[in-house]
Amino acid sequence: MAPNVSVKKKPENKKLQKLQKLLPSPAEKAIAEFKNYVQQNSEDVGSNFALMARKMHTGDTPEKNIHGKASLKEAQSLHEDGVPIIPLPWFDRKTN
Secondary structure: OOOOOOOOOOHHHHHHHOOOOOOOOOHHHHHHHHHHHHHHEEEEEEEEEHHHHHHHOOOOOOOOEEEEOOHHHHHHHHHHOOOOOOOOOOHHHHHO
C-alpha cells in the first residue's frame, strides 16, 4: 500500500507568482517608453491643448509638438475642423 502524502506548494512559488503579476507586461513597457518619448519631445500645454492646436492649425502660432488635455467635445470639434490630433494611450493616474 502506498502512503498518502500530501504535496504542499513551496511558499517561494506563490511569492514569485505575486511578483510576476506586479511586473509590467511587454505592452505596458512599450506604452511607458512611448509616453516618455512624447514627454521628452513635446511641450505639455495642459488643458489649453484645444486652443493651442487650433492656433497652430490656423497659422496664428508657429507649429511645434504639443500634448495636453482636451474634452471629448473639444477633440471632436478639432477633428471636424481638420486639425490633426491623436488620442494618447495613457491616462493621468492623479485623476483615478
